[in-house]
Structure formats: C-alpha cells, structure tokens
Amino acid sequence: MKHIWCLPLIFCISFHLNAQSLEFTPEVFEKWINLRAGNGKKPVYWYCYGELYSYPEGKLVARVQGLDVATWFAPRPDSVVQLNRKIFLYLDKDNNRILDTIGGVPVNHIKYPYQIIEYVLKGNALQTYVTQGSGSRLLRIGPNASGKVKKVGKNLVFSFPAFMNFQTAKGKYEAYENFDFFLNENAGRLDQKYQLTWWRYGEIPAFLGGGRSVMQLVCHRVSDISELPDPIRAYIENKATMWKLPPRNMQEVDVLQKE
Secondary structure, eight states, rough: EEEEEEEEETTEEEEEOEEEEEEOOOOHHHHHHHHHHHHHHSSSSEEEEEEEEEEEOOOOEEEEEEEEEEEEEETTTTEEEEEEEEEEEEEEEEEOOOOOOOOOOOOOOOEEEEEEEEEETTTEEEEEEEEOOOOOGOEEEEEOOOOOEEEETTEEEEEEEEEEEETTEEEEEEEEEEEEEEOOOTSHHHHHHHEEEEEEEEEEOOOGGGGEEEEEEEEEEEEEGGGGGGTTHHHHHHHHHHHHHHOOHHHHHHHHHHO
16 A cells, blocks of 8 residues: 655655455464464563553553463464463652552562463464463453554564453452564564564552553563563562462463462
C-alpha cells in the first residue's frame, strides 16, 4: 500500500508500508514457539523493566523489574505446552531499591511459581489455554484465539491481547493486558532478535495506594541469570532461587498446584 504525506507548500514524502497480517501456518507456529520458549532443551529467560502509573493521573507509582523463565514439551504435533515461572518486583520510583514495606505494610511482589500455557494450532489460527494458581485459587482460562501475527518490514510481531473479567476466590477480577513479541531474524544479538512490549491496565495494589493503573514494560531475552542487572539478579540469587529455572515437568506443577 502506498501512502503520500504532504506538508503544505513545502514538499511531499512518498513511501510504502510493508505491514501485513499473516496466518499461523506450521512454519509461523514453529517460529512463535522458538521466540517465546526456545527449543525445549534449555530454559529461555525474558528480562523486563518499566513503570507503574496511576490512571488517569499518570503519576509514577513505582518502577518494575521482572523475569519470565520458560521451557516446553510437545504432547502432540499440533500442540506445545509451555512451563514457565515469572517474578516481578516493585522498586522505589526515586532510588530503584526493592520495596519491602510501605508504611509498615509488607509489599507483595508478583510471583508465579508456575504457569502452564498450551498453544494449539487449529487450522491457520492459534488457540491458547492458561492454567495457574493453586488450591481454591486454581484458575484455567481458554480457549482463547485472540493471538495474531503480522509482518512489519522484515520482522514478525506476535500480538496477544488479554481481556480478563472473571470471578476469583477474592472476588471479581478485571484487567486488560497486551503482549507484542518482536522477532528480528536478521539480528545477531539475543537481546535484539527477541523483544517484547507489555502493558497492563488494572488495579494498583493496596500497599501502593490503590486505584487504577497502567503498567508499561519492555523486555528482551537474555542467556541466563548472570546477565540480569541488580537488584533483581541479587534478589533471585538470594531470596527467590526457585525462579532460576522453569518447572522441570508436570509432576512438579502438580505439587505446586496443591500448595
């Protein structure tokens, strides 16, 4: 598609937009799995960082550092089961120190001891199923077919909007998240080849003051824990060693679901 932009009385700029929607063919499905969770033989690490803002005021509430570590196995030719853990820490907005307490109230960081995400290729579309939580808070979501893939220039962008509106053990939960994963196959460096932007509209935790919020994160892949910056690297190595690796297998997940 050709677009022409004209600045009044000055000049016109003509250019072509190379962006198109694609289908989830088996080849594209394989690219997605390799982007998100690697080859299934060794863990994949996603490092994320960004900010949490109040909405609609736009006031900076806290900074955020996080890690998602994943692997996968394939129970069927058209299906991949991803096993991952993720941890996201709230940092002081002024000095980037990990928040422990606020006004004497403990800070509860975002910690998922496990997630199961199943990706199923249905024709030329992708279906996802998510399982997380434990005991009375065990939650299964899906099937969801909102995942889309586009080609922008030479890159692929995998987009996953998540509209959450359901009942939990604590009451009704409402939020919106969007994940855009970028695959630059021509890049040589890991952090340039695999990238992610993630933003979330939801609640500010009570210990941070409550109200509505927008969280904006950018992420890229790293080879292992040693490449993470402080303070998250030191925190994981000393206080959250479980998050060094993804769940080993479904047997480990079964145990975590009962805790």
